[in-house]
Amino acid sequence: MVTDMKKMNFVLIGGDLRQVYLTRLLAEDGHTAAIFGAEKAETDGVQLLSDLSALENADCVLLPLPLFGNGELNMPLSEKKVTMSDILRRIKPSVPILGGKIPSSTADMAKLHGFTLIDYLEREELAVANAVPTAEGACALAMEELPITLSDAKTLVVGFGRCGEILAHRLAALGCDVTVSARKYSDFAWIEAYGYKHIPTSDIASYGGSFDVVFNTVPALVLDETALRSLRRDCLVIDLASKPGGVDFDTAAKLGVCVIWALSLPGKLSPLSSGRIIRDTVYNILDEIG
Amino acid sequence: MVTDMKKMNFVLIGGDLRQVYLTRLLAEDGHTAAIFGAEKAETDGVQLLSDLSALENADCVLLPLPLFGNGELNMPLSEKKVTMSDILRRIKPSVPILGGKIPSSTADMAKLHGFTLIDYLEREELAVANAVPTAEGACALAMEELPITLSDAKTLVVGFGRCGEILAHRLAALGCDVTVSARKYSDFAWIEAYGYKHIPTSDIASYGGSFDVVFNTVPALVLDETALRSLRRDCLVIDLASKPGGVDFDTAAKLGVCVIWALSLPGKLSPLSSGRIIRDTVYNILDEIG
Amino acid sequence: MVTDMKKMNFVLIGGDLRQVYLTRLLAEDGHTAAIFGAEKAETDGVQLLSDLSALENADCVLLPLPLFGNGELNMPLSEKKVTMSDILRRIKPSVPILGGKIPSSTADMAKLHGFTLIDYLEREELAVANAVPTAEGACALAMEELPITLSDAKTLVVGFGRCGEILAHRLAALGCDVTVSARKYSDFAWIEAYGYKHIPTSDIASYGGSFDVVFNTVPALVLDETALRSLRRDCLVIDLASKPGGVDFDTAAKLGVCVIWALSLPGKLSPLSSGRIIRDTVYNILDEIG
Amino acid sequence: MVTDMKKMNFVLIGGDLRQVYLTRLLAEDGHTAAIFGAEKAETDGVQLLSDLSALENADCVLLPLPLFGNGELNMPLSEKKVTMSDILRRIKPSVPILGGKIPSSTADMAKLHGFTLIDYLEREELAVANAVPTAEGACALAMEELPITLSDAKTLVVGFGRCGEILAHRLAALGCDVTVSARKYSDFAWIEAYGYKHIPTSDIASYGGSFDVVFNTVPALVLDETALRSLRRDCLVIDLASKPGGVDFDTAAKLGVCVIWALSLPGKLSPLSSGRIIRDTVYNILDEIG
Structure with a gap:
C-alpha cells in the first residue's frame, strides 16, 4: 500500500x-x-x-x-x-x-x-498475485464440470510453482484429497509441510488411475500419451499452463480424455481483482523508478 | 459404511x-x-x-x-x-x-x-451431507458472478444452520472475510470459535453496505426492503433457501439488486456426490428397520 | 457485543x-x-x-x-x-x-x-466458548508430550460434542490425520462434511492400534479395558472429560498406557481469554434479565 | 520415499x-x-x-x-x-x-x-522439513506463555522465509490474526495470497503496539530498541532465529519485554519427527551419490 x-x-x-x-x-x-x-x-x-x-x-x-x-x-x-x-x-x-x-x-x-x-x-509480485484468481477460477471450473463435489474429489496438481502452490492450498481448504507432483526434494518437503501428498512429475503414469481431476500448471509436455493413458476415462484434465500448454491435446482427444485448456482466468473471471493486482504492481514500479 | x-x-x-x-x-x-x-x-x-x-x-x-x-x-x-x-x-x-x-x-x-x-x-444425516454440495455450488456461483475473487470478497452468510455453517467454513477456507448473521448467543459463540465475525440477523441493515456478496440460508423473509436498501448496488445476493426463499424478490428487482435464487444445487452441480449421499442414507434406513 | x-x-x-x-x-x-x-x-x-x-x-x-x-x-x-x-x-x-x-x-x-x-x-454460549481454550490446551499438551509433531500424528477424538468438534477442527488445521468417534448418523455426516474420518464410539477397539494420541471428550467410560488394550504402548491418552472422566484409569496404569487427565484447561492456560468469555456471558445474562 | x-x-x-x-x-x-x-x-x-x-x-x-x-x-x-x-x-x-x-x-x-x-x-529439504516442528514448537510455547488463546491473539511473524511461512500458516489455522513482516514486494504478494496482513520489516515500530505476541525468524537485529519500545509491556517475543538471534536482548531486559529465545525446538519437542526428517534426507543424499 x-x-x-x-x-x-x-x-x-x-x-x-x-x-x-x-x-x-x-x-x-x-x-x-x-x-x-x-x-x-x-x-x-x-x-x-x-x-x-x-x-x-x-x-x-x-x-x-x-x-x-x-x-x-x-x-x-x-x-x-x-x-x-x-x-x-x-x-x-x-x-x-x-x-x-x-x-x-x-x-x-x-x-x-x-x-x-x-x-x-x-514482475514477480504480479505473477504471484495472479495465481490467486487463477487458482479460484480452476476450482470454479472443476466444481462445474465434475459430477462430484471437490470435497469428494481426488486431485492431482502437476507442478509446485506459484500457481501450483496456491491451487493446492485452495483445493485442500475445500476438502479435496490433494496430491502434488514435483521434481525436487525440497519441493517434496514443502508439499509435506502443507499436508499434501506428493509424487514425482516423471511418474504420473503410475498413479494416474486414482484421480478425479488433474490440474496442470507446467508449460511443458508433462501429460504425454503415457500419462494420459493412465487416467480414468471420467477424469477431467484442466490445463492452466500458458502456451504451449502441458497436455498432448491430440492424444487426449483420441483417448476420450476431457481436457479444458483454461487460459487467462484472472481477466475472465475476476477482472476487478485483476485490476487491483495491476494497480498495486504499477504503484510498486513507480515507487522504484521514483 | x-x-x-x-x-x-x-x-x-x-x-x-x-x-x-x-x-x-x-x-x-x-x-x-x-x-x-x-x-x-x-x-x-x-x-x-x-x-x-x-x-x-x-x-x-x-x-x-x-x-x-x-x-x-x-x-x-x-x-x-x-x-x-x-x-x-x-x-x-x-x-x-x-x-x-x-x-x-x-x-x-x-x-x-x-x-x-x-x-x-x-433424515438429519442427509440434510447435513447435502449442505456440502450446496455450499460448494454457492461458492462456484459467486466465483463466476462476482468480478472479484472470493479471497478479495467480504461476505455475509445469513443463518447458521447446517447450510450456513458449512458454507461459512468453505468461504473462510477460500480466504473470504466472513460474517455470519444469527439470533442466538450460543450461535454467536460457535461463529467466534470458528473465527468468523457475527451480527444479529435482525440488524443486517446496519451492516449491509460493507458486503460484496450475501448468501441467505434462512427460509423466511430476512432480506426485506430495509435490508436490501442497505446493500451496495454491486452487491450480489445468492438465496439458497427453499421456498418461499428469504428475499423480497420484487423489491430487489425495483432496487436493482442482483439476486440469484439457487435451488437444488446438489442435484444440478454434483449429481454423483448426491447419489452417494442418498445411498448412504438408504443404507442407514435399511440398517435401522433391519 | x-x-x-x-x-x-x-x-x-x-x-x-x-x-x-x-x-x-x-x-x-x-x-x-x-x-x-x-x-x-x-x-x-x-x-x-x-x-x-x-x-x-x-x-x-x-x-x-x-x-x-x-x-x-x-x-x-x-x-x-x-x-x-x-x-x-x-x-x-x-x-x-x-x-x-x-x-x-x-x-x-x-x-x-x-x-x-x-x-x-x-449457559450454552459459555460452554461453546470454553471449548476453544480447552481445544488449544489439548493441542499444546499433545505437542509437548508426543515425540512427534501433530502434523505427523494420527489422532482420535472421542465424541463430537462442543469440545470434540472444536478440537477436531484445530487438529485438522495443524495438519493432523483426524478420526472422530461418534454414535449418530448425523454426527457422521458432520464429521465427513468437515473432512475428518469417523468410527463408531462403540468400536474404538477395532481401530485403536493406529493412533498416536487419543483425546477423550465424553464423560462416561468409553476408554474401557478393551479399548485401552487396543492402543499401542506409545499412544498418549488425553482425557478432557469432567468427572468421572472417560478412561478406566486403573487399567490404563496396569497396561502402561500413559493417560493425562487434563481438567480446567481454560482457567489454567488462558485465564484472560476465559475472563473475556465469562464477561460476555455476564453481559448476555444481564441483557436478558433486563 | x-x-x-x-x-x-x-x-x-x-x-x-x-x-x-x-x-x-x-x-x-x-x-x-x-x-x-x-x-x-x-x-x-x-x-x-x-x-x-x-x-x-x-x-x-x-x-x-x-x-x-x-x-x-x-x-x-x-x-x-x-x-x-x-x-x-x-x-x-x-x-x-x-x-x-x-x-x-x-x-x-x-x-x-x-x-x-x-x-x-x-540440504534445502531438511531446512524446509525442520520448519514444521519449529513452527509447532513456537505455537506450543505461545499457548503456554500467553494468558490468552492463540485464537484471541494478534500475532506478528517477522520474516517470510521457510520458518516464517510455515509458522504463519499454522497460526492462521489456529485462528490467530496474523501479520507478517517482509521486505520484498513478491513476499507481500505471497503473504496476501495466503490471507495474512503484511508490514515492512523496517517499519515494525509503527505497528508494534497492536501485537500480543511477536515471533522472529530473521537472524539479524530486526527487533532493535525502536521496535522493542513500540511493543506493549504484556507482549511476548519468541525468537526462533539461530545465533546471533534477532532481538536486542539487553534492551528488551531493560524495557521489561519478555523474550524467549527458543533454539533447537525440533530436537527438543519432536525428536521422533526430527529423526524421520534426517532419515529422509540421508536417503536422498545416498540416492544422489548413487
Whole structure:
C-alpha cells in the first residue's frame, strides 16, 4: 500500500475489462485517470477519452495486457485502432510507459527513440498475485464440470510453482484429497509441510488411475500419451499452463480424455481483482523508478 | 459404511441424474440395481428397465427426490408416466419404499393399503451431507458472478444452520472475510470459535453496505426492503433457501439488486456426490428397520 | 457485543486468575469493578477490596467458578474466608448474583431468602466458548508430550460434542490425520462434511492400534479395558472429560498406557481469554434479565 | 520415499534423542543400524554399540547434529568420548560420512585424508522439513506463555522465509490474526495470497503496539530498541532465529519485554519427527551419490 504517493495523471489505452476497472481504481485513489479505447464496456464512473490528446499531459501511460493481439494494439472493447507510434509521438520520453507482455522488438524500438517501456507481467509480485484468481477460477471450473463435489474429489496438481502452490492450498481448504507432483526434494518437503501428498512429475503414469481431476500448471509436455493413458476415462484434465500448454491435446482427444485448456482466468473471471493486482504492481514500479 | 450388508435387489423409479448414479453405486456395492424411467440419461453401466415387472422381486424400492413434480411422479429423464398405484400394486407390503419429499396424503394413502413409505429427505444425516454440495455450488456461483475473487470478497452468510455453517467454513477456507448473521448467543459463540465475525440477523441493515456478496440460508423473509436498501448496488445476493426463499424478490428487482435464487444445487452441480449421499442414507434406513 | 450497556457497579468475590482478569475487563469497559479475595495475584490495574462493604452498593455480584471448593467459597488467591451468608446479608435481593457451578441446595437456600443466583456455567454460549481454550490446551499438551509433531500424528477424538468438534477442527488445521468417534448418523455426516474420518464410539477397539494420541471428550467410560488394550504402548491418552472422566484409569496404569487427565484447561492456560468469555456471558445474562 | 533402496549397514555415533530415533527408524526400514554413544537414553528396540569396531563394516556413518559441542564430538547421551580420528581410522574412504553443521576445517581435514563428509544440515529439504516442528514448537510455547488463546491473539511473524511461512500458516489455522513482516514486494504478494496482513520489516515500530505476541525468524537485529519500545509491556517475543538471534536482548531486559529465545525446538519437542526428517534426507543424499 503506497499511501503517501503523489497524485498523478494516468492515461490508459485499450485492454480488456481489467484496464477499465484499473482506471476506476486509480481514480478512487485520488489520481486523474482516463481510458481511451474501451467504449464498448459498461463504464460507470470511468472517464472515457474520445481521442489521444490527453497523452500530452500524462504522467504515466498504461498499455494493455497483453500489449498486442493479432499484431495490433490489443483493444477488444473498442472499434478504434491505435498504433505504438500514435502513442509515442504524443508523450515526453521521460514519461513511464507500462504494459504487459511487451515483445522485445517493441521495447527495443521504443528505446531507440528514447522511451522506456516497462513490462509489468515480468514482475514477480504480479505473477504471484495472479495465481490467486487463477487458482479460484480452476476450482470454479472443476466444481462445474465434475459430477462430484471437490470435497469428494481426488486431485492431482502437476507442478509446485506459484500457481501450483496456491491451487493446492485452495483445493485442500475445500476438502479435496490433494496430491502434488514435483521434481525436487525440497519441493517434496514443502508439499509435506502443507499436508499434501506428493509424487514425482516423471511418474504420473503410475498413479494416474486414482484421480478425479488433474490440474496442470507446467508449460511443458508433462501429460504425454503415457500419462494420459493412465487416467480414468471420467477424469477431467484442466490445463492452466500458458502456451504451449502441458497436455498432448491430440492424444487426449483420441483417448476420450476431457481436457479444458483454461487460459487467462484472472481477466475472465475476476477482472476487478485483476485490476487491483495491476494497480498495486504499477504503484510498486513507480515507487522504484521514483 | 455398512460393509457387511446383505446383498439386495433394488428397483428405482424415475428421478433425475442422482437416481441414475445411485443405481450405478448400488450395483458397484454388489447389489442388484436397475432403474425404470431414465432412458434419456447417459447410462453407461447402469441397468435400465423397460417395464415395471422387476418390482415383483424387489427387496427395496427407491422413488425420486422429490417424489412428485407437477402432480405426477417425477421422471424428468423419461417420456413415460407412472403412478403410485402402478408401483404399489406390484410389490409386497413388506418391501420398504423410500422416496424424497413424500406428501403426507400419499404416505397416508399408502399406509391404508399396508405399505410403509419412508422419506429420506427427513433424515438429519442427509440434510447435513447435502449442505456440502450446496455450499460448494454457492461458492462456484459467486466465483463466476462476482468480478472479484472470493479471497478479495467480504461476505455475509445469513443463518447458521447446517447450510450456513458449512458454507461459512468453505468461504473462510477460500480466504473470504466472513460474517455470519444469527439470533442466538450460543450461535454467536460457535461463529467466534470458528473465527468468523457475527451480527444479529435482525440488524443486517446496519451492516449491509460493507458486503460484496450475501448468501441467505434462512427460509423466511430476512432480506426485506430495509435490508436490501442497505446493500451496495454491486452487491450480489445468492438465496439458497427453499421456498418461499428469504428475499423480497420484487423489491430487489425495483432496487436493482442482483439476486440469484439457487435451488437444488446438489442435484444440478454434483449429481454423483448426491447419489452417494442418498445411498448412504438408504443404507442407514435399511440398517435401522433391519 | 453489548456496546450500549449502562455502566454498572460490579463486585467480585474470590475465584482464580480468571476473576482477576474479569475485574480488569469490566473496568476497561467503563464499569466500576473491584474484587475481594484475590490479594495473592498480580493485579496491575485491578481494584482490590479489603472488606465486603462495597457489596452494599453493588449492582451485580460475581461469584467464582466453581462457586465452592472443598466445601468453602472458592478463593484460591486469598488467605481470607467468606461464606454465602456474609455476602447475602450485605446485598439487596434485587441485585443479580452470578456464579459458576452453583449447587442446587445453595440456589434453593438463596431463593428462600429472596435472592436469585444465576449459574453462568449452564449457559450454552459459555460452554461453546470454553471449548476453544480447552481445544488449544489439548493441542499444546499433545505437542509437548508426543515425540512427534501433530502434523505427523494420527489422532482420535472421542465424541463430537462442543469440545470434540472444536478440537477436531484445530487438529485438522495443524495438519493432523483426524478420526472422530461418534454414535449418530448425523454426527457422521458432520464429521465427513468437515473432512475428518469417523468410527463408531462403540468400536474404538477395532481401530485403536493406529493412533498416536487419543483425546477423550465424553464423560462416561468409553476408554474401557478393551479399548485401552487396543492402543499401542506409545499412544498418549488425553482425557478432557469432567468427572468421572472417560478412561478406566486403573487399567490404563496396569497396561502402561500413559493417560493425562487434563481438567480446567481454560482457567489454567488462558485465564484472560476465559475472563473475556465469562464477561460476555455476564453481559448476555444481564441483557436478558433486563 | 525411497522404497526400493538396497539394505545397508548404518553406524551412528553420538547425538541427541533424534539420532536414537533415527537408529530405530533405519532398522524398521530393514537396514542394519546401531548407535554408539547413547547409553543414557531409553532405547527400546535400538541396538547399542559398546565400542567402535562396527565401523569397519559400515556402509554409511551418521554423525550428530550438530557435529561438535564445546569443541568435542557431540554426545550428550553418553559418558564416553570419541574423536574424529577414532572414527576415520576405522572406516574405508569410500564410505559416506554424514553429519550436521560440519565446520569447514573439519571437512577440509577429512578431505585431505580422502574422506568425504557431507553436511545434511545444508540440504534445502531438511531446512524446509525442520520448519514444521519449529513452527509447532513456537505455537506450543505461545499457548503456554500467553494468558490468552492463540485464537484471541494478534500475532506478528517477522520474516517470510521457510520458518516464517510455515509458522504463519499454522497460526492462521489456529485462528490467530496474523501479520507478517517482509521486505520484498513478491513476499507481500505471497503473504496476501495466503490471507495474512503484511508490514515492512523496517517499519515494525509503527505497528508494534497492536501485537500480543511477536515471533522472529530473521537472524539479524530486526527487533532493535525502536521496535522493542513500540511493543506493549504484556507482549511476548519468541525468537526462533539461530545465533546471533534477532532481538536486542539487553534492551528488551531493560524495557521489561519478555523474550524467549527458543533454539533447537525440533530436537527438543519432536525428536521422533526430527529423526524421520534426517532419515529422509540421508536417503536422498545416498540416492544422489548413487
